[in-house]
Amino acid sequence: MxxxxxxxxxxxxxxxxxxxxxxxxxxxxxxxxxxxxxxxxxxxxxxxxxxxxxxxxxxxxxxxxxxxxxxxxxxxxxxxxxxxxxxxxxxxxxxxxxxxxxxxxxxxxxxxxxxxxxxxxxELLREIGFDKIKEKIKKPLRGLTLSPYYGCLLVRPKEFGIDDPETPTILQALTKALGADVIDNPYQLKCCGSYHTVDKPNLVADLGYKILTYARNSGADALVLSCPLCAFNLDNRQREIKRQYPDFVEIPILYFTQLMALAFDLDEERLGFDIHYVDPVPLLKEKQLLIDSLPLIKEK
Amino acid sequence: MSKTLKLDSEDAKKFAAKIQERSGEPIDMCFQCGECSSACPVSPEMDLMPSTLVRFTQLGLKDELINAKTIWVCASCFHCVARCPKGIDVAKVAEALRQELLRKKLDYVEVRDLSMEERQEIPQIAIISNLRKFSR
Amino acid sequence: MEEEAEKEKMVKVYIMGREFEVPATLNIVKAFEYAGYRFVRGIGCRGGYCGACATVYRFKDDYRLNFALACQKAVENNMYLTILPFMPAEKAIYDLNNLKPRGSVLLELYPEIARCVACNTCTKACPQELEVMDYVQAAIRGDIEEVSNLSFDCIQCGLCAMRCPAEIVPYNVGQLARRLYGKYIAPQAMHTHKRVEEIHACVFDEELDNYSLLAKEDVEKLKKIYVEREIKVG
Missing domain, CATH: 1.20.1050.140 (Glutathione S-transferase Yfyf (Class Pi); Chain A, domain 2)
Structure with a gap:
């Protein structure tokens, strides 16, 4: 297609x-x-x-x-x-x-x-069916615990959302199909602060702290999401979060497509981990989802 | 501190009608249940709760509304409309109120004021959306 | 006879609101001068290259605004004319040697490009028929090469900036991209570098001296050498 x-x-x-x-x-x-x-x-x-x-x-x-x-x-x-x-x-x-x-x-x-x-x-993936996606998996994401994060615009307002605005399940279904474990995060729909990252980075750090700390405390290894603005606010802004909340522990952010590429066992250069603020590579190596001998892009 | 609000003035009615029309939201349907305020993730930063914003709009309290911090705190995350039993989108009301100032050339964010470090760090998606909301 | 009739053909134009009869063969600049105006600013090469004589015009009973270089556009009947001597445009200050050709550099120096609403008004205004909006959009996503290619024929006339509702100055953004492209991205012409080095090393001095001498003593021989010289192609 x-x-x-x-x-x-x-x-x-x-x-x-x-x-x-x-x-x-x-x-x-x-x-x-x-x-x-x-x-x-x-x-x-x-x-x-x-x-x-x-x-x-x-x-x-x-x-x-x-x-x-x-x-x-x-x-x-x-x-x-x-x-x-x-x-x-x-x-x-x-x-x-x-x-x-x-x-x-x-x-x-x-x-x-x-x-x-x-x-x-x-939506396209849902149409194809998560079972069909399962068939293509070469390396199930076993041992990886993820916290799905929807944010706002994927599900709200409901006329323009891809899933239920209050209890969406699509990211859970996909991550489970890929073989990962999923935690429930009540902050999965809470706003990351969006465009306030320009004029109110402190507010964004507050919101990010809650979302990420809950995920970390509930045993998640990483957050999975679908928006580059959420990703910036929840990944790159961890520096500000750390500054505001010294007890904060960093946690990697992954796009759902990176998880798919990982499960499909695609080349590392297709994963694009080199530009993350919180490097997900050590975690993925620990979970044996990335092989140690592969040179990292950033080390080249 | 108390303040006397002038209700039912012609100006207040006109302003209420204008914001109702510009936002396209049935503001008069609000019965102050407060669901929007409890759903709002950024309400701790606000001076007027989202439900108060709607109430004040019903009353056409222009000065209180356009000087409120709230309209610049709203993140357009649509938690309010997801919870509203009447389906009122408070993000639209906030935008209609912001436009009252932005259309009079009163920018809230000036892109040239961003430092070179901020320009280097912040991605396009954030700058573009911020300017769409906060500059004319 | 027919040629003479053609020469005599006059058209009616309105210069800043005032009606004039001018020969139909004139361009807008010459029509102004025919009517008695003298250009101090808003004029340059008169050949369509310098971009100084950007102008807008409209036809009677047509709402649409048209754009041109005044030296390149022939007058037509019922044209409403003016001249735009200067565009007060924002221009970033930078030292090209200190810039890196990262995609984000365009947005860093001209952050207002983030205000583009893709209305395409700039493209409609461009007398060079460039896809101005497309290169502003390419600038937002940091594609320096694309901006450079799409804006290559820009003559910095300023009409795009004058029309932009987001107060962007596309032509200066394009210029920055072309400078970055030329300095950092485009493949270097190594043969030119080599030749410059040879010149500095006085490799050709003797040959040149001989030619100078010939110019004084035997011009015909010099001409012969010139005509019969070996031309390398490619």
């Missing part, structure tokens, strides 16, 4: 490991993720006022690019991109007047016909 894929701004930088591992593990499942040509940044957060169309232009422009390929689906990895693209898609589907205005404004593009569906990669 070939499907257009929308990376979004941060998968080319801090989310590099997310993208690499996703493309490689999708290939194992016979899914070819083809980067959407000429994609534009979705704007990251959806505009929440009724009278603002300007900020819906970028998401709709991307959907037009999909339409121009004569495709009907667009897959995202980043939860934020997913939510923003889907919200704008829903807006124009439900409001022909607004769609007309936007089509007229973007007169250089073809008119958007609302025939594109926005999907999160996790």
């Amino acid at each position: 070939k499907i257009p894929y929308f990376p979004g701004c941060s998968l080319k930088t801090i989310g590099e490991g997310f993208e690499k591992s996703a493309i490689a593990s999708a290939a194992v499942l016979d899914i070819e993720l083809n980067e959407l040509p000429r994609w534009v940044c979705c704007g990251t957060v959806s505009s929440l006022t009724t009278d603002d169309l300007m900020h819906h232009l970028a998401p709709v422009r991307n959907l037009i690019r999909v339409q121009d390929l004569e495709e009907t689906q667009l897959v995202t990895l980043c939860s934020v991109c997913y939510s923003t693209l889907k919200r704008s898609n829903t807006l124009v589907k439900n409001d022909p007047e607004k769609l007309k205005t936007m089509n007229q404004f973007m007169y250089r593009e073809s008119d958007y016909q609302c025939n594109v569906k926005v999907l999160h990669f996790l």
